[in-house]
Amino acid sequence: MTLIASAGAFSLGDRTVNRMGYGAMQLAGPGVFGPPKDHAAALAVLREAVAIGVNHIDTSDFYGPHATNQVIHDALHPYPAGLTIVTKVGAVRGADASWNPAMTPADLTRAVHDNLRNLGQEVLDVVNLRVMGEVHAPSESSIEAPFSTLADLQRQGLIRHLGLSNVTSTQVRQARGIAEVVCVQNLYNLAHRADDALIEELAAIGIAYVPFFPLGGFSPLQSSALSEVAAELGATPMQVALAWLLQRAPNILLIPGTSSLVHLRENLNAAELVLPADAIATLNAIGGKP
Numbered sequence: 001m002t003l004i005a006s007a008g009a010f011s012l013g014d015r016t017v018n019r020m021g022y023g024a025m026q027l028a029g030p031g032v033f034g035p036p037k038d039h040a041a042a043l044a045v046l047r048e049a050v051a052i053g054v055n056h057i058d059t060s061d062f063y064g065p066h067a068t069n070q071v072i073h074d075a076l077h078p079y080p081a082g083l084t085i086v087t088k089v090g091a092v093r094g095a096d097a098s099w100n101p102a103m104t105p106a107d108l109t110r111a112v113h114d115n116l117r118n119l120g121q122e123v124l125d126v127v128n129l130r131v132m133g134e135v136h137a138p139s140e141s142s143i144e145a146p147f148s149t150l151a152d153l154q155r156q157g158l159i160r161h162l163g164l165s166n167v168t169s170t171q172v173r174q175a176r177g178i179a180e181v182v183c184v185q186n187l188y189n190l191a192h193r194a195d196d197a198l199i200e201e202l203a204a205i206g207i208a209y210v211p212f213f214p215l216g217g218f219s220p221l222q223s224s225a226l227s228e229v230a231a232e233l234g235a236t237p238m239q240v241a242l243a244w245l246l247q248r249a250p251n252i253l254l255i256p257g258t259s260s261l262v263h264l265r266e267n268l269n270a271a272e273l274v275l276p277a278d279a280i281a282t283l284n285a286i287g288g289k290p
């Protein structure tokens, strides 16, 4: 039995979650568009994650769209006490599967209600404002208007906690002047370390940092150094990539995504993998850091 609690826990406002969680994006159809290719398998992955101890699931109503939230609802509703579902708003999908910014007050209000309806919740646990900017890298722009809209929806009782995604340090500061921020979700993994300084900054003020694409995303990480470390430790490269993130900073929460039960169990097992110092040094060099 995997002890995912061995990786520790962290607070998202008044919620405490295991640092090892699960990202549901891979459950939608190809290109994160349309229903799961195997609905029964998607249900099984979600139920197994929770059975093993996952109490932090990341999602969005724009995955599918709607399909990922609906499968979470089908698999897990009524939700077990202690499960925290983190969703995100700020985009809509085109009929051609494109990802388009949707940050007007009407867009954000609609997105919050879509999430409430499809997840079957009266209050959303955590909502991240996903700033579209460049697709997978933040760019400086004011987020005052959209974040203020979410703060209004929070005051109306529709959202428990707020977070941010694809943002810079300046944007985090701007948002914190409007409402409390409990988490930041940006692209980060062994090979993409642009956020090293932001992680420390957030750790110092108790904000969770939740890397998206922790395994490299649509093209999973490939590195001979990673494979060699994994072979020496009797682990898989994906497990080592996750264990490296866990040791990187105490405020890092993991949401690896998979549609496979085999991969899910493999990934969750990484909660118990402790990396020796020489392995960490080798892995740090992959991202060009000492």
Ligand SMILES: NC(=O)c1ccc[n+]([C@@H]2O[C@H](COP(=O)([O-])OP(=O)(O)OC[C@H]3O[C@@H](n4cnc5c(N)ncnc54)[C@H](OP(=O)(O)O)[C@@H]3O)[C@@H](O)[C@H]2O)c1
Residues within 6 Å of the ligand: 022, 023, 024, 025, 026, 058, 059, 088, 130, 165, 166, 185, 186, 211, 212, 213, 214, 215, 216, 217, 218, 219, 220, 238, 239, 255, 256, 257, 258, 259, 260, 262, 263, 264, 266, 267
């Ligand atoms: N805020 C944002 O803008 C944003 C952007 C992207 C993602 N996210 C969130 O972050 C979560 C994680 O990102 P992600 O799912 O895109 O990427 P990821 O976790 O880095 O990697 C997922 C990919 O790796 C494969 N995989 C997973 N476990 C594996 C294993 N043990 N061995 C080999 N391959 C494995 C998956 O395929 P299989 O299905 O075949 O396992 C999938 O192709 C998402 O689920 C989503 O909730 C947020």
